Amino acid sequence: MNTSNIQHHASLHRQMMMAKVGERALEFLMVLICFVTLYPVWYTVVISLNESADTMLGGIYWWPRKFTLDSYKAVFMDKNIIKAFNITIWRTLIATVGSVFFISMVAYAFSKRHLMGHKFYMMLGTITMFFGGGLIPYFILIKNIGLYDTFWVYVIPGLFNFWNALIFISFFREIPAALEESAHIDGANDFTIFLKIILPISTPVLATIALFVGVWNWNDYFMGVIFVNNPDLQPIQTFLYRVIASATASRAVVAMPVGISGGQVNSQSVQLATMVVTTAPIIVIYPFLQKYFVKGIMIGSIKG
């Protein structure tokens, strides 16, 4: 055994030690990132479950000190909040089903290269990805065509989107032509083929787009702020926005406990409870749909 061999051995050992330390440090960093990600959400839940007068004293970090469901009771007793939840649920359902059906239908036709005018249709769509009229001309249009202050403003303007259509088009072009040909011979028309053959085998893309459209509709507050005036048509996110916006300026200066039911529940804890109720469905669902949205982003990125 010569010395160089021993030295080599020692340096290899050191390298492995370094790698181990590096790995531990990396794991620690990742746990830290997870903590920073989760804690604000956890804290919101904790405060929403704590007695609001007690919350004002401060010092709550990990767990409710005086546990109560009063804020949640207040949320579900509030007629306006329930109304807003209803709007959110309906707009999300209708917009998602309608838009996934409409985009896939148009995309199916666009995906056919033998279609007369195919190139023109694709060009019309591609231009919309890079150019638009901007917010104000869009607002004027919505006013002009009579969608302003109606429920349908949540549905119809969001029905189509060429980015999502491209994801469908690239998927449809992978489908073997033989599937459609045999149906053609049996005398089925193109719409029937789309409905009976194409849609059932497209569930992965349908789920991906439905997830994107669904989450967007559920979380959107801006449409309700700008295109709707009638408070009965506000979705829950818009309702929350109005509460937060009116409170921001004042609460930024002094915290104001506003009694709702005998001082037990203040506006802030009701607001937090509403936020938790609003967010819970998505948070519960998204981990199970992870593979769909990851796939959607990947297809989108290859195309885009």
Add this chain to the structure above:
Amino acid sequence: MRKSIWQTFKEQRHLQIMALLGVVWMLVFNYAPMYGIIVAFKKNYKITESLFSFSFLKTPWADANGFQHFINFIKDPEFGNILANTLGMSILKLVIGFPLPIAFAILLNELRSPRFKRWVQTISYLPHFLSWVVLGGILTTWLSNTGLINQLLILAGFTKEGITFLAEPKYFWGIVVISDIWKELGWSAIIYLAAIVGIDPDLYEAATVDGASRFRQIFAITLPSIKGTITILFILAVGNLLNSNFDQILVLWNPLNATSSNVIDIYVYHVAMRSMRYSYASAIGLFKSVVAFFLLFMANRVTQKLNEVSLF
């Protein structure tokens, strides 16, 4: 024998109807607003006028050959401040927020345990699914004078009285940049992770045999392999410099922090919705789009020269 156009159309009629429904939708919701840009060159558009009427076209044009509103915007006393706020926050987001997801994706890929990796990934997507309103609610709670941040600052002895973060302009940019990174770090990393997964594993094996440490491999293999993805996303980010995240800023905006929170998008919104000056607001919006397109074009040119990757 060649079929006539009419015959082909009749054979394709189901597909054609499906396609044309989409075309009609695009004409109404994408192309009609583009036509509506004319409003920016009109003297003073009123919301009661229909874009599609003959009388609308006959309404008077703005002075200076229709460009008066654009000139007014550049002369607007708010102009400098709005531009500074818009660019300031966007550039901070670009400089800090753009590299972080790349670093996160690379580090995530270095994790040995697939189970641990999957957990971290799933958790990191969570904030993306919160709406900006909900995050705005969390932020106003945390940053109020009695909120969590102030409780901690007082506990640590940094301050005696609670700081009203959202009422002071000097904190606004920081709040916007940090909350944006918090929300989108994990989500933005997805695209890089996908690119990293596509790298040929043989490259790493060969490097290991050559004695390259994992740290060296990141710079020698991983980063060069995802250069194309990084470049394209960078070009798009530069093209978006003038687009503030409207959803985010509208929630956090209030009159007290306006001097540092008034961005172009917010200004357009206020000019139109509060002052009803639709022509002026449209002109500002158009100004923004034109500059944004120019930026996108320039970024594309520069990256094309530097490393032969381009968007178009």
